Amino acid sequence: MIKVGVVGMGMGGSYGAKLHAIEGVEFSAMCARTQTTLDRRSKLYKEEIGAEPNQYLSVDDMLANETLDGVIIVTPSSTHHEIVVKVANAGINVLIDKPIDINQKNIEIIREAVDRNNVLCGVIYPNRCNSVFSGLKKIVSENLLGKPLLCDVRLKFFRDQAYYDKGGWKGTWEFDGGGSLMNQGAHPIDILCWTFGKPKSIFGSFAALNHNIETEDWASGVIEFESGVRSAITTTTCVAPKTDKQLFDFHAQEGSVYIENGKVLESSYDDILELEPCKFEHPVNDFADAIINNRPPMVSIEEASWSVNIIEGFYKSSKEGKLIYL
Incomplete structure (x- = not known):
């Protein structure tokens, strides 16, 4: 069983539901900027799919308190590189919602953090x-x-x-x-x-x-x-x-x-x-399989940068x- 968390509960809410439906995956944690967002999403998860991920208001707290195999980042595009650095430094694989970031400078920061920590990194392009x-x-x-x-x-x-x-x-x-x-x-x-x-x-x-x-x-x-x-x-x-x-x-x-x-x-x-x-319904499914089988996700940093x-x-x-x- 692999454990995955989601940062960002806008579009990220649907990705949490996808995680919960994958055999061999535990949707363990979710992180959002406000408690109101967390409470609303938590209620929907519990009522609609029976999922009860732990709630966090900061990425740092989530990484400190959870043992995760993967994190999906679904935040405003220009913040992606900052969160990837934290996740990769914790030795955790990462999947980033499109676009990977907003410029080549930020993408290079992502590339360096991923390579230095030898973690997997993919980008969501359904x-x-x-x-x-x-x-x-x-x-x-x-x-x-x-x-x-x-x-x-x-x-x-x-x-x-x-x-x-x-x-x-x-x-x-x-x-x-x-x-x-x-x-x-x-x-x-x-x-x-x-x-x-x-x-x-x-x-x-x-x-x-x-x-x-x-x-x-x-x-x-x-x-x-x-x-x-x-x-x-x-x-x-x-x-x-x-x-x-x-x-x-x-x-x-x-x-x-x-x-x-x-x-x-x-x-x-x-x-x-x-x-x-x-072979896969969605990049989230591909990401889970990539972690389990230790292979690159379908969309690489290089291709996402183009x-x-x-x-x-x-x-x-x-x-x-x-x-x-x-």
Whole structure:
């Protein structure tokens, strides 16, 4: 039996429930900033799934009082590196909610702490557990539709002003590191990097069109990967009414694949779902298995850094009005 704790009880609340459902895993502890949050989540856990993790208001107290094999970090993005250092220094494996952090400097702090303490580190990108995307990756890696040419991405979401106002950190440079690109856009950008490899350059633009935020609610640009593939990408949280669509249009020399919200709309290759079925329901399940079998989690620090590099490049390109080489 391995023991895992969760830091952050927003989205982290669902991750605690996932942990509790995994055979051979004990959801041992949860940490949040306020007792009100802990009490509310504790009541839900007990009533809905029968879990009773110990409660903590500080990471230090949790690490001092629990014997943990893993910790999942689900806090504002810019705080990830600070918590990883504490967890890794305690010799505990760590899983970080996306994005890994908001800049390369912070990611390097994470890398150094993980390497120095010889612990496992993964990043939560649930799309990697979707067999549609693992199938697309196999089509690309084996040239099953010929040479890959381009993949356009459109993320058309709606978020109201209340979404940004709640908690005081979303849409801020200091804590969120960006807006529709860094928060929502991190998901499809990770799939692009996983599928097409390391990014080479970016030319982009961003703006706050319909929200009172520091960062952006719209961004658009063109990414070139070292593999030669190009991607035109748009992310926005301005699209009303709320239908939240994420679309991938992949084109190769001999055919195309169209994906909407993780489902295939049209494909030149039959049975894409059977090409490379994912072994795990969610990165939390993968993390538990990685601890038990002492293997790397599915998303490495290196791969997770590529998407942040693209996003940082977007912002720099827009501000300087030029192509940025990554």
